[in-house]
Amino acid sequence: MSRPRKIRVTINGRKVEAAVAPNQTLAEFLRCHLSLTGTKEGCDTGDCGACTVLLDGKAVNSCLVLAVETHGGSVTTIEGLSSDGELHPLQQVFIDNGTVQCGFCTPGMILGAKALLDENPNPSEEDIRLGLAGNLCRCTGYVNIVKAVGAAAKVLRGGK
Amino acid sequence: MSVAYQVVGKPMPRTDAQSKVLGQAQYTDDLSLPRMLFVKVLRSPHPHARIRAIKTSAAQKQPGIVAVLTAKDIPGENSMGPIIKDQQILCADLVRYAGDAVALVAGETEQAAEVALERIEVDYEELPFVFDPLKALEPDAPVAHEGGNIGTHMKVRRGDIEAGFGQAAAVVEARFITPRVEHAYIEPEVALVSLDAQGDVSVWSSTQYAHLDREEVARMLALPQSRVRVRQMVTGGGFGGKLNPHAQCYAALVAWKTGRPAKVHYHRDESLIASYKAHPYVIDMKLGADREGRLTAIDARLVGNTGAYLCQGRAVITKSVTHVSGVYYIPNIKADAYAVHTNTVPCGAMRGYGVPQVAFALESLIDELADRLGLEPLELRMRNALDTTLPNATGQIMPASIPVKEMLARAKTSVESLRPLLKETPPGRKRGIGVGCSSRGIGSIRKASRSTAVVSLHPDGSATVACGHVDLGQGSDTMMAQVAAEELGLDVDRVRVITNDTAISPDCESTSASRVTYLSGNAVRFAAAKIKTRVLDLAAREFDCAADEVKMRNGAVAHREQGLSLAALFGKNTMHIITEVAEHLPATTPPDPETGQGKPAGTYNFNVHIALVEVDEGTGKVETLKYLAMGDVGKMLNPMVVEGQMHGGMMMGMGFALSEEVKIDCGVANSTFATYLIPTACDVPRELIVDVIEDAEPTGPFGAKGFSEGSLDPVGATMANAVSNAIGVRVTQLPMTGERIHQLLRRRGEAVLKAVN
């Protein structure tokens, strides 16, 4: 009944062609089909943000996007953020600021933060909190995460 | 005594932080095996029913279905539980809460298993049920659990309670109600199990206690434990909630029956509906003090709703009742605590373990009492605070590392600095300041508990630590590496800590009760120290000097200008490795069952918190303007880890205080993160300060002790005191949702009107 659809999508800069069932979510496609397991599934209902990826540069919950909907688009996952073994500045500040505990929210949180900073390179603390509201974390109390994103903004702006 | 350490006491990112920011850390659900089956669990829709028959044939016939299993397929014992094994893995005859597991479906895909699940027919005979623990205590209440609805009754008896109240110049009492709380780890329960060619069982799981996974799986399959190997994968949080290996058992049963690898992965609603929660309490408490503000007596009745199964209810209740007097000396105590069965989701361990609930009641009454006596709340606390000479509720006196008075003194300064802000309250708002204190015995207090570590030093100057206390994200592996590195004179990155493999890491009991730093930290340190002694002895012979003249650093030994690499030293002595085992078993005495008296914990952790809140008079909504969390940790092994734990515990407490409550309609009513509301980044206090008090614990590793739960313990109490102070009405129920506070404001308004008229 639901025949697979062929999609062409750029994942982390690489062109991917695949046949996907319409009911396969982007999160399932990334994790099961492409073995990109850095994208986590925490709630399946778009409430926790652990599955956040960038779709055409915008942060989305990949559990609420169908893989077929990404046809012709471009997806960045946590695996695509670092290049040649070099950490993205956000990844580095996340380590340095003690934001990582269990780490399950971390990939989604970093991508959410990336989308936020791409749109707003100089966010206030309030902007950061609002921007990250869709990424739940149960370990850290968010305090160091908010601090880290502020620090990353500085680094990315070229300041110190 | 002040010693300069090389590694401990220094802030250091977690050893696995990089793999986590890169998305490379492997969690259980990231693993797949060829021919792997997906398992789904059929759960009871009824809170209490007898199973007359289960028809599985229609489900069996569904495409892609490999097995449908029920209780009769279990070859060994059909029971599980972290402490008390009173829950069936699959219910054979009775279901006792909506969510109890009845059957398993194993399919080639998750979708196939989901479809087939709906084709299993269960014939239930519905039975009377009870949700409310107070109703469950009534004589003609439905029986939620055979053996009676009172699962446990624990007591504390000290002094003469009537004489104590007789001496009191003021007595306050109230009933306090706390919510059922969900752990809400972001990674739901997940387990993968496969059999090897010899039929031995391999389990990969998200767990807080790999050895308990092994024990339960072995018992269920009637296998010796030696034939089950469990590897805890990177675990996405636990907070007490991943101690009962249900998912592991389900996957193991399917793997055993089908011979194929099997994975169980709960969706969020299944996690919320089926996994155990933190106990909701109804607490009746009465507290008296004399004219000088000395507490004279406390009388408390704690009723914890343990739900359908006791699993850990007895231990939680014991923790509560032995902590009934908090950080204060109260000479006369009568406390009775009950774990009461109802037909609701079972309750068990959660960060806090029964302490946040009693702290809320006690600290609220302390404020009420201060008001009656005309004392500052902090002054009343100071006059009764424990020190090295006064016993807590169990009669235990702590000879050191009990900085309560110092913390209260600091709190006084902080409160004074906040006071001017009360004058800046905007119109339509009310501001208030609250203080809350808590104390916590570190480790299991019901019985003595032990940690064992195996430390190996390799000739290349690296070391392996094997110790079965898994890291759930709190950072214990990093701290254990620091402890071993410090003792052996190595850099941390030369130390590998293996806590997650039952074939390698010795059983240290569960990662719970804030016990890892104190117990395993000591075990690791002692084992490393034994190695160091052996190395220094060998070196002393080489250098012809006394052992204490030898320095051991960076994989080499030295005495004055002589030096030798460990490789050379080992070679000369035909050693390939030096391995030592050590244990730590604190000298404790469990609380007496009739009086609660004993010496139940090796050490205690203390917390004093302060909040400045603003309440919207119209909506009742509470906003936290400033929050100060003071925590006593002994000495910090890793300030970055300590800070992270204090932030996290504090915010978890904020959820308990303001928004979190698992509601029951039939089963769990709010089974998504859109309805069960944990704090978001927008809910963090506008200003949050963490203040660590270092007062070395002489029996702890490098002066350290446990602290990870303590940062949660007093938050509900602190926030309730702040809100009560703001609105002028005593809050007696958590969480303080806008609606509840609005009701209190309205009642106060009506009372004022009545008084005027």
Place this chain on the structure above:
Amino acid sequence: MFCGNKSPMLGRLPSFDYYRPATLDETLTAMERLNGNFCVLAGGTDLLVGMKERRGRHPALLDIKALPELAGIRADNGTLCLGATVTTRAIAQSPLVRERFPMLFQSMKLLGSMQIGNRATIGGNLANGSPAADGAPPLLALGASVKLVGKTKERWVPLDNFFIGPKKTIIEGELLAEVRIPTPPPSGRGIFYKLGPRNAPEDICIVSAAVYGVPDGGANGWKELRIALGAVAPTPIRARHAEERLRGQPLEPKLVEEAARIAADRDATPISDIRGSADYRREMVYVLVKRALEQIARDYPSAA
């Protein structure tokens, strides 16, 4: 004592057919052919959750995000035109909306998390028919209309007539294509309040309220004054009784209080659910409407 069964549990998406037409015409043809056995897929942030929770089963999904006719924000001769598939976050980020329709901006900013806002569409927010839709009260208060397109005809429906029950709208085999909002006069002023259980934008509101007013420039009060409410009735509603009470009069404190009380007691017909009791909701209507009216009165003391 009755204890109803739990609804089936969350699972993977059941199978369905997927269509992604490229033009409006193709879409309408497909809709006719599928003859009701489909659901329109826009952002999917509600639809897919419902399907995972087994609340809604649909044999086919019709993805309308490729239709150029349904995309984009534009100003057309004094009217703001929002294509149905414009995301709520795109609206919140539009300088035009931010400057000229601050109330709409406010509601879109608080509609959901960044991730949800990047997918959720204004068309979906309305067509979904949720009484708690964050977009509805401001659009009701601003006098918005929606364009419904069918195979043979199209019609414009004032949003006031659009919602007919919980999860029910006036749509009959049509596609919601566009939302139009008449540009308010420069003196127009709107206030939107959303009361959620936390401080998070993704909270589904307990109550929301939008008040929009245009002062008449003289001492007689307000040329127009509209009050709309969310989550306190089977649909998003206008608080007509309260509006009636205020008509043509200055917003004096006593009147404001009376009107807010009318909104709470007569206009709102809330139910109790997991987010709040009917009682609390009613009281919150009073509080939010009063606050919004007071705010407007403060902004325009001459008209107050």
